[in-house]
Amino acid sequence: MKVFKPAIAVALAIGVLAVAAVTLRAVRQQEPGSKSAEPLASAANSKFATPADSRIQAAQRTVEQHPNKAESFNLLASAYLQKARETNDFSFNSRAEAALGRALELSPDDYDALKLHGKLLLTYHRFSDALELARKLQTMRPDDHDVYGMLTDAQVELGDYAGAIAAAQKMVDLRPDSGAYARVSYLRSLHGDAEGAIQAMTVAVKASDPNDPEGIAWCRVHLGDELMNAGRHAEGELEYDKALLIFPDYPLGLAAKARARVRSGDLQKALELYERAQNRTPLPDTAVALGDLYAKLGRTEDAKRQYDLVEFIERNSAASGTYSRQLAMLWADHDVNLDRALTIVQRERSLRQDIFTCDALAWALFKSKRLDEAKKSMEEALRLGTRDAKIFYHAGMIYDAVGEQAKASKFLKLAFAVNPTFDLLQAEQARQAIKAISNNSSQKQTRSA
Amino acid sequence: MTANFFSRIVRLALGLLAVAFFNCATSSPAVAHPLGNFTVNHFTRLEVSQSQVRIHYVVDMAEIPAFQASQEMAKNGDGSVSAAALKLYLEQVAPQYAAGLLLTIDGETIPLQAVAQTIAMPQGAGGLSTLRIECDFAGEIPATDNGQIRRFHLEDNNQRERIGWHEIVVMSAADTKVFDSTAFGSPVTDELKTYPQDMLTAPLDERAADFSATAGSIPAGAIALRTRDGRAAETSRDRFAELINVPVLTPLVALLGLLIAAGLGALHAFSPGHGKTVVGAYLVGSKGTARHAAFLGLTVTITHTAGVFALGMVTLFASHYIVPERIFPVLSFVSGAIVLAMGLTLFIRRLRGALANSAGAHTHGQAGIHSHDDLSAHSHDHSDQSSLSHSHGGVEHSHLPPGADGGAVTWRSLLALGISGGLLPCPSALVVLLSAIALHRVGYGLVLVVAFSAGLATTLTAIGLMFVFAGRFFKRPSGESRILRLLPAFSALVIACVGAAICYEALAQAGIHLSAVVGNWAAHGSTAGAAVAAAPSLTSLGGFAVLGLGLVFGLKHATEVDHVVAVSTIVSEHRNLFRAAVVGGLWGLGHTASLIVVGVIVLALRVAIPERVSSWLEFAVALMIIGLGVAAVLRVLRKRTDIHVHRHTHGSRLHQHLHFHEGEALLDTQPEDRAEFVASHSHAVSRVGFKPLLVGAMHGLAGSGALTVLVLTQINSATLGLFYLTVFGIGSIFGMLLMSFLVGLPFVLSARRLGGVHYGLQTVAGVLSIAFGFWYAYETGIASGLLGFIL
């Protein structure tokens, strides 16, 4: 035993000394190695990075320095949310969620963390939860304009338009900024005020953060949509181009540009754009559009593959559930799985009353020959006077089916007025419907004569 | 009572099985690729030598892209994704990938030839397939005068627009040095088979790499190639694999190679999961003989060699259908399962033996005392058996005293043991075989592998022999203490636990779950890391699972080489199993204490322990082990001199006296004394001293580096983290208690038999720990580049 003590003591002493020395070094200066290697690495890849990446890197450095601060993780979360917007890579939402989880664990009612969490809830289509959270946040800080944005979004999606308008008004009064104007624009658009929507979104574009290309691109794409809807095609498409110039390969922009090309009959270019978009992130919306395009060009095999993709994603991917409406509409348009389509939209309708869900329900009911309910639901879809070609088309077909010819032709014509290429395949049926209506109305005339 | 005892086991087992299923059932049905099922992930590994650049390129498509690809294949092929369609698709994309990889040297583009390519559609979870394509490309480097510096640029332009993980790793052959590299020298994802679970860190996005390479020395001021944790990337990443790549093969080189191979094999056996504990534990409870040990070694060698060959063949011919790496976890699971099964059966049998014996111990004790000669005792047992033999072989053992019973080595279990030890082929052995074939040195390759396996076996055999050797001196005095009677059961339990742990890790590697972390820490050879890092994902399972796993890892953790070595030196000085065990327990206490203290700090303040600090701590441990070894040897030398004096005076009765001198020979004292001791053994701490505590604390500190992982992989609650640590600690206390108990045996027993042997063992322990200490110091200090600034 006696002999051991010194040996042990020496050994431990060495150990302790080593630790002390190193800890000091670690405290005093940054470690060599990974840290110093980092800038090199990022430099080589910078040309592939999106703007969010630098924010993510910065945030992660902050997290390393302050692993016990909620703020650090809020930074990280918002950076990931931006990355998700830029790439449509939804796995980044999960990362944001993880970061927020940590932030909220560190300080359970951290205001900013909760706010970001609300953003996440909206992204996950959990609108009621988002609304609830927004109300809670309101009690914490009554004057935060961001929260009114959250309220607006949630209520719009749930179909409480009066509430949404009130919230948006408060938002724009508290701090009129790009986000506020974007929401004003959408509400105006929903209420059929195309010109007003354009004006608001124009301001939103001007006011958007120059350091956030995705934000600018987003505003420009939606400004383009409004312009298109108002029949100002050239200006609209120019906005899409500007969006893609500021943010190349922007999925929203590619799809929008493709729509514009379709509208000008340049199907080849449209095809190219849609395929580019699908190669980046295969999304059901794009898949449907691309599928229709293939079908139009007679490439039924390719079309089928896109439609299958929609079903595959909705069924099997983690995004499952989010695209149920797209799938239902796809089925309805192609007269397949009508029962399941109807169940899907009915379920969704039980959760939200927004006009698009009402429209979807009406269309599904129409396809399964439940015309009166279809008409009733369609009237709800039309309640705001929204200028939406698809809704008008559906309305036309439904009114035609219930024998209200006048309304039918009015809505069908409106559909073409808003967007002659609102749907590559359905448009054909719409034309025939119009022809049919005018025919038998002329027949009536001849009989009466 | 035994009957209802079994039924209880069964019921418990069923219950737990139910739990297991419940856990699967409740897990989310919407499964996804770890990086999200839209992703297409790319991995590129460059190997730069003077003559050529070899690129290993892996593309891992998540469910949705895989679905799109399969649509493609269906279009090309006969409508369904047949093997033919797969092959066709592969032949399409491989050249595309080659074209998409832009490699330039000093601005001049180097064309890449496809060397080999494989495609597989592994079932992602939830029955959805993912798509995995692996290609090997090679590009010739224009010859230049030696020592010239070349600047490389690599760019992965394949599916640029596709979101996903992009990883680039640069490695250099022995003849080349890489520096000023924008890429790192170490991978993250094990070729896209495991992805980090930590949701906080962004997916890697390395799509381009620039670096310089030269045959000469790195110019001043240049930064040598680094691993991701900032250490110097070692040029030779696999010493064993290096052996096959020697430029010219002279007989001398070959001989040397064989020796080294054997040596590496021997070392390799020390890496976790080779059942050294199992061997020891098994043989300790049994009457193993040298013959058994040798047979064991043979089985291991054969199994391992065979395993390597088999896997080699699979890799060569069947890789279109199986991704070979996926076999590893399966194999290790099988070996784990074997061990587990064996452990449990042994345990139950021996426990029953022990219990049954408590009644008839006395008489058998007499019998034991009479038979002084092992061999005679041995045969005596056997004769007993034959006389008592019933139709069911194993059961009859329960009629016999524990030492003579279930212990008795059955060749069947020996075989199982050997297989489990050798079943898991060492990857580098596989590499050697494959590159041997590539280099048309198949013969040499085979010999190397055999040598390696032999080395592996030697270690295991040696351990076995040590216990056998100890067992020789093992004589059970009358009414042997309960501990000793339950000893075989304990050892069987250790076997079972180790088996469980191996199974667990195998499963962990099979699933994406956890495996990243386990992988990282396996690299550090630290199960603690894996264990601690495992904690976060445990939160989903709740406290009970945490408890269970904490224990398993604790037990397993206790069997880490550096721990065992350190403890054995201390144990070696004790002649008493209680104290031996107490030493282990104290070690565990110290270990746990420091772990928890650091744990509290880390979790409370959420400070991260810098990588370097923990590696320094490991280095310190190495030093400590050396210290312990030296001390042990010193002590032996001192004692030996004493003994000489005694020898001269007392002759043959010397060791008896010796015992009385030291007052440690409890086993030879009268029953009442023993009773008194049992009553007073709580004082053992003071007798054993605080050394084990300190040593344990030191180990704990070193292991605490792993706690950083705990913090970084957002474990969801600090309390659970601590709870987990505590359980882990308790596990390690138990584990080390058992270990030191086992390790203690040879010393205790030899102590009673013959001083010379005893001190021999002590010296061996001392020397071993010195040797190990130095090796460990090298690994943690020099190899890891920790002391780079000194050297």
Next chain:
Amino acid sequence: MRKLFTKRKIFFALAICAMALSLTLTRATRESRASSHREAPLITADPLADNTDTYAFRSTESGRSGFVTLIANWIPFEEPSGGPHFYKFDDTVLYEIKVDNTGDGVEDVTYQFRFTTTVKNPDIVLGMASPNQALSGTGGIEPLITSLDDPDYNEPQTYTVTRIDKNTGKRGTIIASGLLTPPNNIGERSTPNYESTLAQAAIYPLPGGGKVFAGQRDEGFYIDVGGIFDTLKLTSIGTSGGLDSTAGFNVNTVAIEVPVQSLTRSGAVPSGPTANDAVIGVWATSSRRTTTVIRPGIGGRDNDRNQGNQGSFRQVSRLGEPLVNEVVIPLKLKDKFNASYPADDAQFASYVVDPQLAQLLKAVYGINVPPAPRNDLVAIFATGIPVNAVTGPNYTTFLSDGQPHEMMRLNVAIAPSASPSRLGLLGGDVAGFPNGRRVFDDVTDIELRAVAGGTPFTPATNVAPNNTLGDGVGNNDVPYLTRFPYLGVPHSGNSTSGAPHAHHTNNLPALP
């Protein structure tokens, strides 16, 4: 009892296996759901309306001694290589510089700047600069913008300057209009000889002898932001060794130079530093128009698309004294502070009387700080420094009606210093901060010391390190100009000659 013990161990062994199994079989996937609904950016920054700095000082350019220069900056951290989206003022924002000369916290003189962007070639996606001449065949492509009226200056921005004098009517009078802003310093190809041919050309004379400039400049504020906002984890607490976090960035600047008497209460040049009209208070604001979400008479025929919003202006940003909003006002009140007026600053007084920063300094550096109430700080930030023993009878920046009003106070009767110190008053330079603020004043160091009590006003704590604190950055990365508009040449977005701009540089040797 020992038997029981061993049985439990078996149970554990089994439990362990089952758990190991169940664990690896369980797949907790974190993959989130996609989003297909229309998501506007929720939490938006509004840099275009974000005040970064305000400066006010007696002109130091030779022959301009009778003038005061007021400078306000907007749009923080402009990345010089910002293309294709460039940094312009926002046509929809009302930019203002306000002057209070009575001490009630209400502006008496206001200069408003309204911007209008015209697009010469609307059919091209390229922004600020576009080879219009080359396209229309009327000229070559190299170099692009050689003058402010170059046809290739595709999106020139013009602005009007309106002066409002409280006494002469609310609407005010337009004193200049149609003034051009120079393009961003895009690079040597697009904007050759930037300073001489474009920036200097954008300095316009004002009636009454003043000057005005609006356009991109180098960010003249130097600070180790990381250090200051990272809980004061300063790389250095001296005058050097810090990281200049604002290095390599540009800002958008509005600089206006006006005669002293146009700002004073009396409308005349003050008789001396202690005259009751000698001190003015300056701050800058930006405001955006609100709007009615659903416009009366939907589809209202309003074809001026730049006037998308007809509502009244809402102030969204304000800045007087440097760093007040950043380090004095607590996070949760920043929006509120930005929307508030100096007249109502009583509501924020408590944060000045007992600032968190002081407590932080105390905690981080373990130094003694003066106890609350910090009347010394109230004087600097909210009321101005009255005549006192320390600074002597000829120094005051006091301007208050007894209420706290946070604004930049300048004694226009104190002449510029012949030997200026970046530490202003603490450096014995009465013409510097907190008497107004010159472009080179090291407000970070000064305020750190002031808050730590390292000033003559608090003798007890006027000791090291309190009075030697700093962020280790003592100079700007780009030299200041000795003439209007004083702020340095903006970093080029694409510099083919000389080093490219670098962020977070180690700073130059500290200024005197």
